[in-house]
Amino acid sequence: MAAYQAEQLKEKGNTAFRNGEYQEAENLYTQAIQKHSRNPLIFTNRANVRLKLQKNNDAVNDCLNSIEISGPKGQNHKAFYFLAQAQLALHHPHEALSSALTAYEQVLHPQPAAKISPKDLETFSSFVLKCKKAKFIARDRERLRRQGDLRAELEDALECQKQHDLEHVADQLQSCQLGNVEASERHQEILTNYETKISEIRAVFAAADPSNHKPREVPDHLIDMITFEPMHDPVITKNGHSYERATISExxxxxxxxPLTRDPLTINDLRPNLGLKAACDEFWQSGASEWIGEW
Amino acid sequence: MAGMSSKRLQKELAKIQGTLPPGISLVSADNLREWQMDLTVPDNPIYPPNEPYRLRFQFSPNYPIEAPECVFLALPNPERKVPIHPHIYSNGIICLDLLDAQGWSPVHNVESICISLQSMLASNTKAERPPGDAEFVATNRRRPRDINFLYHDPSV
Known part of the structure; x- marks a missing residue:
């Protein structure tokens, strides 16, 4: 009975979510969880709405609850994906990457009964890339900081300011001083502003001290010819060319x-390119910031 | 996914703003989803070398998995004509295999399409429109990518 009531509340929550009534959706999911707390989907849905409300810490807790219910071996790719998003927003790129990779693996090798939407692989793959970039940047800044670098200090200060501004927007959103649309516009504005300042700082340092700060290009062989992004899970075709798995599959x-020769080719013909994957990993591990200009 | 196409378009644009082959130039890309390019044709008496042709590219959120929509534009000022060619209708629609769903490959890009079109014009020997041009132009209401062209004449 409780499970049934919870399901009803969850459906109402989903409707509110689709209508953009995020506060309402969150309340309904919370009531559903109070009725019946063993359904992992209610937690993932509440995590999703909490991401929209920029309640990232709460979203992390929901995801962890959901994952705990579905068990360590259970399929729960959405929970891992939302977890990665919340962790990235909270500025924990290492944790975010590991969650994103779990989500990606679960979609790549789903359990038989799993519901996978056709866009999931691509979405998760590009999120893995986003986390890798964030981790890359964090590691690089760490390297510069150890050298007592002024640029790292300036970027850190901007980063702090950005987080502070974002939290302010999140507070205003939660206390209903701002609507969903305004909040997401403000959010975007803060991010754009931050990125502009970062690239200005980098341009100045590159001009002043080219040997340490000049942007370099990512080697061509690590770039997916379809998205023009660095690869993280390259696969090779019969003709010896490699692509990012999610994009070539699409x-x-x-x-x-x-794509190059027009010979017949199916997803089953693709093989992982382990050597190239090692080269990609090495690139991601290198932590040399010079590429960031490219992104 | 929208993210993929805008990232890729930004990178293509950055590259195009750097260097382009002779006779191909970027006119505008203020809107990332719609670009215009000018094209001149060297060494073919059918096309005066100082007469550029205007190409319009429109990109769907699924680009580059889906082909861009690419047509020639006729404009009054600056004057741009639709180049005469047996595979180009007088409303600017181009019949080229790489622009339709079967012929497209995501490793193509704006620059490679421009180069293909430039060489298609450069090697042309017939100053004529496709058969049935007048009727097609008068009746067509479909978008270029929904049209099934017959590539009956690979020699042109």
Missing amino acids: HLKRSPTD
Whole structure:
């Protein structure tokens, strides 16, 4: 009975969520959890709405609850994906990457009964990339900081200011001083502003001290020819060319041909390119900031 | 996913703003989803070398998995004509395999399309429109990518 009532409340919550009534949706999910707290989906749905409300710490807790219910081996890719988003927003790129990779693995090798939406692989793959970049930047700043670098100090200060401004927006959103649309506009504005300042600082340092700060290009062989992004899970075709798994899969779903030669090619013909993956990993581990200009 | 196409377009744009092959130039890309390019054709008496042709590219959120929509524009000022060619209708629609769903490959890009079109014009020997041009232009209401062209004449 309690489970049934909880399901009803969850459905109402989903409707509110689709209508953009996030506070209402969160309340409904909370009531659902009070009725019945063993359904992992209610927690993931509440995590999703909490991400929208920028309640990132609460979203982390919901995801962890959801994952605990579904068990260490259970399929719960959405919970891992939302967890990664919240962790990234909270500025924990290491944890975010590990959650994003779990989500990606679970979609790549789903359990038989799992519901996977066709866009999941691509979405999760690009989120893995986003986390890798964030981790890369964090590691690089750490390296500069150890050298007592002024640039790292300036970037840290801007980062602090950005987090502070974002929290302010989140507070205003939660206390209803700002609506969903305004809050997300303000959020975006703060991020854009931050990125502009960072790239200005980098340009100045690159001009002043080219040997340490000049942008370099990511080596071509690590770049996916479809998205033009560095790869993290490269696969090789029969003709010896490598692509990011998620993007080539998306192409093959529409047109089962090799992008370069037009020979017939299916997803089952793809093989992981382990050597290139090692090279990509090495690149991601290198922690040399010079590439960031490219992003 | 929208993220993929805008990242890729930004990178293509950055590259195009750096260098482009001779005879191809970027006119505008203020809107990332719609770019205009000018194209001139060297060494073909059919096309005066000082007469650029205007191309319009429109990108869906699924670019580059989906082909961009690419047509020639006729404009009054500055004057731009639709180049005469047996595979180009007088309303600017281009019949080229790499621009339709079967012929497109995501490793193509704006620059490679421009180069293909430039060489398609450069090697042309017939100053004529496709058969049935007048009727097609008068009746067509479909978007270019929904049209199934017959590539019956690979020699042109």
